[in-house]
Amino acid sequence: MSFPVTLEDVNEAHERIAKHIHRTPVFTCETIDNIVQRNVFFKAENLQKTGSFKPRGALNSILKLKEENSNVAGVVTHSSGNHGMAVAWAARKAGIPCTVVVARGTPEVKIQAIKGYGADLVICEPSPTSRVETCDLIAKEKGYFIVHSYDSYNTIAGQGTMAVEFLEEVPELDAILVAISGGGMTAGVAVAAKAIKPNIKIFAVEAYGKELEPCLKANTRLWRNPPQFIDTIAEGIRIQQVGHKTFPIVCELVEKQVFTVTDDEMVEAMKFTWQRMKLMIEASSAAGVHAVMSEQMRQLDPSLKNIGVILCGGNVDVNNLPW
Structure with missing residues (x-):
């Protein structure tokens, strides 16, 4: 197969x-x-x-995105914390804006790290559906690309x-x-x-x-x-x-x-x-x-x-x- x-x-x-x-x-x-x-x-x-391990997939996704799209407005993701930190770090490395959506109750150590890497943070209701919907809305409003934490072939390859x-x-x-x-x-x-x-x-x-x-x-x-x-x-x-x-x-x-x-x-x-x-x-x-x-x-x-x-x-x- x-x-x-x-x-x-x-x-x-x-x-x-x-x-x-x-x-x-x-x-x-x-x-x-x-x-x-x-x-x-x-x-x-x-x-x-x-x-x-999350920077492997996040950085591969963002660098490949920049290779294919020279004018990237920014990236957005939703995360339980580790992926959000990785995307924030990778976006800063790539020099593009980043927003991270996390559910209410995400450990404070991960929230502070996401902010420390320079990303905008949005807190949503603690459910997978709320995370996805909030992320999709931000992507639409800002014209950002979504960097998925797992369901993306570029993430998987990374x-x-x-x-x-x-x-x-x-x-x-x-x-x-x-x-x-x-x-x-x-x-x-x-x-x-x-x-x-x-x-x-x-x-x-x-x-x-x-x-x-x-x-x-x-x-x-x-x-x-x-x-x-x-x-x-x-x-x-x-x-x-x-x-x-x-x-x-x-x-x-x-x-x-x-x-x-x-x-x-x-x-x-x-x-x-x-x-x-x-x-x-x-x-x-x-x-x-x-x-x-x-x-x-x-x-x-x-x-x-x-x-x-x-x-x-x-x-x-x-x-x-x-x-």
């Missing part, structure tokens, strides 16, 4: 953004290896520009660049665990990784309440409309429905078995990572850490010896910790 995003698109994105972003390091932890009885490698996107780096750094990877919200990172990682290494397995890690596995097994969208947020401490992965552009890619390339993580399990994994690995991660990243240490992982095919985990973000409000 062919997809609108290819490894060539990902490689072009990597060439476009590489000089502006960090090539994030890979960490290991013997304690986790001993628990899992496998070799686990953590791609530390929590150490990326703006504190998450996110796939982390898989290219990961497999250059650890070519023996047998599987990669990716936290999933709208699916941009999961789709991008899957497209790139499977093109480079067809036998590699990509596993999605979800917050409890997403109910992705039945959708993957049925190969159809079983979620009820209108779209909802999951009730979770991990605001970075609280979108229940996978995007319409990302879903077909995820269905085709990602394993049908999904790792589901509760809030309590994310808290436990956050504390473990802070204390034992000395890495500050947010709850969305902790979902992957818990998944790789879980009984479900221990029951996987033992031939999957080398497991990659994406630490997708590290933007934590230290004055309002989830515990």
Whole structure:
């Protein structure tokens, strides 16, 4: 099956953004290896520009937009926080105006960062529908281009660049665990990784309440409309429905078995990572850490010896910790 995003698109994105972003390091932890009885490698996107993987997709989208449209009035996006920060940073880097829409209740640390990168901030009601409608209205009124956080092929290609780096750094990877919200990172990682290494397995890690596995097994969208947020401490992965552009890619390339993580399990994994690995991660990243240490992982095919985990973000409000 062919997809609108290819490894060539990902490689072009990597060439476009590489000089502006960090090539994030890979960490290991013997304690986790001993628990899992496998070799686990953590791609530390929590150490990326703006504190998450999001600048990869945001910058690729904006720079490609400027290549194709020399007179860009500005960009607008809606976000749970990390993507908004990334778009604000990327827009400033590209020298164009930016507006970011966030839902009421977005962590203050992310709101202040968005403002710090020079973007105009608009706060809307806490629902996916309100975010989309507010963003669309601003785009229409100002003539701005929308930079989507996940449901855009340019965003997907940008996110796939982390898989290219990961497999250059650890070519023996047998599987990669990716936290999933709208699916941009999961789709991008899957497209790139499977093109480079067809036998590699990509596993999605979800917050409890997403109910992705039945959708993957049925190969159809079983979620009820209108779209909802999951009730979770991990605001970075609280979108229940996978995007319409990302879903077909995820269905085709990602394993049908999904790792589901509760809030309590994310808290436990956050504390473990802070204390034992000395890495500050947010709850969305902790979902992957818990998944790789879980009984479900221990029951996987033992031939999957080398497991990659994406630490997708590290933007934590230290004055309002989830515990």
